[in-house]
Amino acid sequence: MFDEIEFDRIKKLPKYVFAEVNELKMQERRAGADVIDFSMGNPDGDTPEHIREKLIESAQKTKTHGYSTSKGIPKLLMAIADWYKTRYDCELDPMTECVATMGSKEGYAHLTYAITNPGDVAIVPDPTYPIHEYSFRLAGGNVMKFGIEFDEHYRLNEDKFFEDLVRTFKESSPRPKYVLVNFPHNPSTATVTQEFYVRLVALAKELRFYVISDIAYGDITFRGYKTPSIMSVPGAKDVAVESFTLSKSYNMAGWRVGFFVGNKKLIGALQKIKSWLDYGMFTPIQVAATVALNGDQQCVRDITAKYEHRQDILIDAFNRAGWPMQHNEASMFVWAKIPESAAHLGSLEFSKKLLVEAGVAVAPGIGFGEYGEGWVRIALIENDNRIRQAARNIKEFLKQFEK
Ligand SMILES: Cc1ncc(COP(=O)(O)O)c(C=O)c1O
Structure with missing residues (x-):
């Protein structure tokens, strides 16, 4: 109805790339999968x-x-x-x-x-x-x-x-x-x-x-x-x-x-x-x-320490699983290049495949702009055990790309 009535402002917005990964995440969860979710910068801790x-x-x-x-x-x-x-x-x-x-x-x-x-x-x-x-x-x-x-x-x-x-x-x-x-x-x-x-x-x-x-x-x-x-x-x-x-x-x-x-x-x-x-x-x-x-800023120091600790755990575990990545100096994220053997997929396909086959959700770099292609963003919002579990899943997942 009323096809001639257009919303030009909304038309300027492309389809939200993250929505695609989110929909897939929901679908997987509805099907009973346990998704380890590193896809959003949504802190998992309580407010002090x-x-x-x-x-x-x-x-x-x-x-x-x-x-x-x-x-x-x-x-x-x-x-x-x-x-x-x-x-x-x-x-x-x-x-x-x-x-x-x-x-x-x-x-x-x-x-x-x-x-x-x-x-x-x-x-x-x-x-x-x-x-x-x-x-x-x-x-x-x-x-x-x-x-x-x-x-x-x-x-x-x-x-x-x-x-x-x-x-x-x-x-x-x-x-x-x-x-x-x-x-x-x-x-x-x-x-x-x-x-x-x-x-x-x-x-x-x-x-x-x-x-x-x-x-x-x-x-x-x-x-x-x-x-x-x-x-x-x-x-x-x-x-x-x-x-x-x-x-x-x-x-x-x-x-x-x-x-x-x-x-x-x-x-x-x-x-x-x-x-x-x-x-x-x-x-x-x-x-x-x-x-x-x-007030007392000890709570901020505690929250920061948690992210630093998780970054150490994640980088160590993912490196050992065959996905090389380095430490950074700030934020609640790791910005990681897609493993070389899977780079041909591009960040969106890689993220979708990682979600469906390894149960690990990350944000595809292309969602942040063209220069984000080839990368994914991993938010440090899962606990140590879940990070280690993700690394085990990823190790298995990456085997298919070995020549
Ligand atoms: C760089 C940056 N700026 C701003 C925001 C928005 O934060 P909020 O609207 O919660 O203050 C975010 C949220 O992830 C962010 O990453």
Whole structure:
């Protein structure tokens, strides 16, 4: 019915590659298979107790049940500013340079909606967390891409990045207005140095573009690596905003709490559009999020240690099963090249076959963009025993590719 009525915005969205693997996962489970699921960055642990308790206590106060403030309650905004001051020695005005969002994904969707004029160009390095690219496209913008490169420790090749960024910028017409960066990177786990942001801020001022930086995995770092922030570069607020989420550091993915900070013009745009679109997160969630940010950070260290431990177990077990892969410095993922003998399948076919024949679900690299082809993303959300079981299954699975 009504075939002439089209939804152009929705038509811009390709079929979600991950949906194909998800459907297959459901199908396998319905058929009784035990799927070991490394496919999503959905933390498996509980939210720390003191945060849950604060939510309950606040929810019992009936004054918290009405509409909240869309940009975030003042105490949460102050906690966000303090978080930046403590970690990155960056001064932020809570009311004009900070905004709380319903998870950072919501923030991306609405920030781009607020700041994109039809035909505006954003540069988004590839592969990427899909919302980074599609938030601009859905808002009527265009996206230019280039592939990122990194070494065997998953450290970004920063010189090559800047070479490609400048070339892409100069090739684009109209001039790009926005450059999106995300380090520690999803899906590749690539990390950068503080110097990277010094160069990026200088380039943004020279070429006149805004930077949108995502440090969702900023806390989850190993072996001495510390995530730098663009916000600690003097003058960054002239050209940049940055997002963070409580989803990963505090196992709060289902709560939907994140935030954006930085440049007043961009933060103001996000605050304004949100004031039209929502009434803010449920106040008790905001109160509990304030406690998470202000409270003892031992829980974050514990969560990080769990991922580091799982990474060690998984890399050791998968290497021994005949799938070579290396350690990285951050995030809750391993980004692994498809074993050479199975590379001809491509990441989607490999992932589907691995799921059906080995009962192991991973995210195919192609779902993150063309430069993700040849790779898969393994989320460290299964326990040690399940990781070891997956390795045994994979060892059997890989035998078919031996010549
Ligand atoms: C890089 C990155 N940014 C943002 C998000 C969104 O997180 P949330 O919407 O839960 O804050 C994710 C989620 O996986 C992510 O990987």
